[in-house]
Amino acid sequence: MTVKEILATKDTNNIISVKGWVKTKRGSKNVSFIALNDGSTINSIQVVAESDSFNEELLKKITTGSCICVNGKLVKSKGQGQVNEILASSVEILGKADAKEYPLQPKKHSLEFLREKAHLRFRTNTFSAIFRIRHALTFAVHKFFNDRGFVNLHTPIITGADAEGAGEMFQVTNLDLENGKEIDFSKDFFGKKTHLTVSGQLEAELGAMGLGKVYTFGPTFRAENSNTSRHLSEFWMIEPEVAFASLDDNILLAEEFLKYCIDYCIKKNPEDLKFLNTRLEEEEKDIKKELRSEMSLLDRLNFIINNDFVRLTYREAIEILKNSKPNKKKKFNYIINGFGADLQSEHERFLVEKKFKKPVIITDYPKNIKAFYMRMNDDNETVRAMDILFPTIGEIIGGSQREERLDKLESRMEEMNVSKEEIWWYLETRKYGSCIHSGFGLGFERLVMFITGMKNIRDVIPFPRTPQSADF
Numbered sequence: 001m002t003v004k005e006i007l008a009t010k011d012t013n014n015i016i017s018v019k020g021w022v023k024t025k026r027g028s029k030n031v032s033f034i035a036l037n038d039g040s041t042i043n044s045i046q047v048v049a050e051s052d053s054f055n056e057e058l059l060k061k062i063t064t065g066s067c068i069c070v071n072g073k074l075v076k077s078k079g080q081g082q083v084n085e086i087l088a089s090s091v092e093i094l095g096k097a098d099a100k101e102y103p104l105q106p107k108k109h110s111l112e113f114l115r116e117k118a119h120l121r122f123r124t125n126t127f128s129a130i131f132r133i134r135h136a137l138t139f140a141v142h143k144f145f146n147d148r149g150f151v152n153l154h155t156p157i158i159t160g161a162d163a164e165g166a167g168e169m170f171q172v173t174n175l176d177l178e179n180g181k182e183i184d185f186s187k188d189f190f191g192k193k194t195h196l197t198v199s200g201q202l203e204a205e206l207g208a209m210g211l212g213k214v215y216t217f218g219p220t221f222r223a224e225n226s227n228t229s230r231h232l233s234e235f236w237m238i239e240p241e242v243a244f245a246s247l248d249d250n251i252l253l254a255e256e257f258l259k260y261c262i263d264y265c266i267k268k269n270p271e272d273l274k275f276l277n278t279r280l281e282e283e284e285k286d287i288k289k290e291l292r293s294e295m296s297l298l299d300r301l302n303f304i305i306n307n308d309f310v311r312l313t314y315r316e317a318i319e320i321l322k323n324s325k326p327n328k329k330k331k332f333n334y335i336i337n338g339f340g341a342d343l344q345s346e347h348e349r350f351l352v353e354k355k356f357k358k359p360v361i362i363t364d365y366p367k368n369i370k371a372f373y374m375r376m377n378d379d380n381e382t383v384r385a386m387d388i389l390f391p392t393i394g395e396i397i398g399g400s401q402r403e404e405r406l407d408k409l410e411s412r413m414e415e416m417n418v419s420k421e422e423i424w425w426y427l428e429t430r431k432y433g434s435c436i437h438s439g440f441g442l443g444f445e446r447l448v449m450f451i452t453g454m455k456n457i458r459d460v461i462p463f464p465r466t467p468q469s470a471d472f
């Protein structure tokens with residue numbers, strides 16, 4: 001049985017068998033109490049091993065981190081802190097863990113330390129909770145779209161197209177790049193220059209203009225050298241794309257989707273969230289009052305699902321920011337002086353956390369700071385873009401209505417130096433049976449960060465890839 005199943009069992013006196021890893025062992029000469037966990041739940045089962053029934057040498061070898069198999073009777077606990085416990089009749093050590101060497105001793109370890117031990121951190125309460133939640137969210141994503149008739153599209157990971165036109169790509173090649181000669185990409189593996197995808201959007205658009213409603217959920221790669229707590233070089237993105245949908249439809253879908261995922265997790269992972277809620281409260285005890293969150297993690301999640309997001313245009317956002325300061329003493333590091341400025345994360349967080357205290361959707365950005373595929377507004381200056389900004393996270397979703405008019409799309413590509421030859425196939429959807437359509441991209445790790453309350457994106461993906469770091 002799993003620990004989760006055992007803890008849910010009401011009938012005592014059953015003989016059961018369980019395998020797991022020892023979290024702690026304490027006790028006296030006469031009896032040992034072992035907290036055993038197998039990853040099925042945040043809670044551990046207490047195993048009681050009475051010294052009379054066990055060889056002393058065997059009990060000594062049961063140390064934190066060792067893997068054991070226990071057979072015994074489930075009984076009502078005499079102690080406090082648990083309802084039932086296992087009175088062990090036999091214990092087998094499946095894998096020992098030398099107490100002097102095992103890195104995860106039963107004490108508080110820093111998140112930085114655990115990042116270096118990413119191969120073992122699944123055994124900690126914090127990371128087991130995070131990765132069970134990440135799993136639940138993965139499931140929620142597929143369920144949300146499946147229930148609404150979307151088709152899941154597996155878009156390529158290796159591609160020749162630069163979907164965002166930002167050029168921050170990892171090249172894929174099997175050529176010998178060290179010989180210093182001019183590179184002839186026609187001799188490369190795919191007969192042309194290729195790289196890891198930055199987004200599945202362009203291919204998702206092709207799917208939508210035939211299947212109607214599609215979504216991707218896959219890894220994406222960005223070679224931007226931003227070593228921040230919100231950027232990964234390899235991250236997972238969910239990109240729905242819907243034919244006949246306007247920007248307004250797109251915004252409604254995105255808001256419903258985010259609320260659905262949070263609600264799903266509150267319902268499916270109450271114990272993990274309760275644990276992370278307490279964890280965050282404890283973490284924030286040690287920091288300055290003004291830096292602490294105004295709401296607890298659980299209150300924050302409930303607040304999001306029970307309130308409408310605020311919607312404003314880029315121009316409205318700029319007007320607010322021109323006349324604001326993040327606090328009485330300080331100005332923004334980047335001063336916004338007018339139309340065309342890109343919003344920095346300090347501005348996004350000001351709008352969300354100070355001004356509106358709610359998620360904020362900003363629409364209609366200047367064309368110059370957005371990608372070539374976004375639909376031009378009649379003012380010829382702004383595009384039908386939308387970014388959704390979340391408290392503590394900043395941008396969680398970026399999306400837009402797409403330019404469906406071939407002539408307008410081609411002239412934007414020329415202005416922005418995006419090769420028409422490279423994505424001739426994308427242009428053909430505008431030539432044959434074009435229609436309005438919209439979509440967005442949700443950074444999956446940013447959603448997991450928000451829901452778990454973790455402050456560094458490296459702690460919500462099993463094995464993070466960031467500049468100068470690709471261990472495990």
Ligand code: 4AD
Nearest residue numbers: 199201231232235239396397398399439440441443
């Ligand atoms: O805003 P982005 O760059 O948009 C796109 O890629 C579009 N093709 C999406 C679409 O319309 N289909 O990225 C989308 C989201 C961001 O809002 C952010 O949440 C996340 O992806 N993101 C990252 N997450 C982690 N690490 C990075 N380096 C990220 N870059 C973007």
Ligand code: MG
Nearest residue numbers: 387395397398
């Ligand atoms: Mg963006």
